Amino acid sequence: MPELPEVETSRRGIEPYLRGQTITEVVIRERRLRWPVGLDVDRRLPDETITSVDRRAKYLLINTTGGTAILHLGMSGSLSIVERGTPATVHEHVDIELGSGKALRLRDPRRFGSLHFADDAASHWLLKDLGPEPLGNRFDGDYLWRKSRGRRIAIKPFIMDAKIVVGVGNIYASESLYLAGINPKRAAGRVSRERYQWLADAIRTVLEKSIAAGGTTLRDFLGGNGEAGYFAQELEVYDRADEPCRACGRPISVVVLGQRATYYCKDCQK
């Protein structure tokens, strides 16, 4: 579910409610997320004050005076701000209660998300080996080109590998390759330096446009403020199998790459 734009939209939605607040209590109704929620989460966070809410890849980092909560939304996670004590419905697994009387509530039906506590988030095992941020300075076409030399993996799963670059999920991988005119099945090592420049630009453009639109609305995503995003209507290929390519009119094709549905135009992407 949430890709980078959805996580960033959630971050922006919740930060005004969290920054400066003291955590009064962490209520965990279900510890069985992707990894069991450790006792340090509910032991260490109370009485600490939230200094900022950051994002690294698709992880939300709730920084406090005494450590960081590392939150991942997985495929089905979403966040909301509720009044403390609001009865929880099914799949609402965690509340981080605040001095303001409100609480940050995590809902995650599939429980592919996660919640960890770390004294130093950057050195946490989930984060320490991640590749560069696609919207940051360390990411460009030359970087992708260097990393891809000798690689036989298809370019689509290549750009979805978080050790290469973070935050490019299944929707935006298809969209970026369409924008760059690259066939998603092409071997990563057989894409030219020039075409990687186009691709890096396309990834940046697609992610920025989606963030500006508040993310993509598909099924159960809601932003931190409870409002849906509007990027879905701008998708060129994702979930548009057999519908006409908006550039050439040929029906959009689907292929499975790395166990993930991949959408592309056979005429516009070579």
Place this chain on the structure above:
DNA sequence: CGCGACTCCTGCCGGC
């Protein structure tokens, strides 16, 4: 090491 398959889990949609 690189690559592809598998896995976790629930909800929902389309087809019969």
Place this chain on the structure above:
DNA sequence: TGCCGGCAGGAGTCGC
């Protein structure tokens, strides 16, 4: 209308 198979936005882990 109801049931069932298949698929879903992630990503770590395992086997070859």
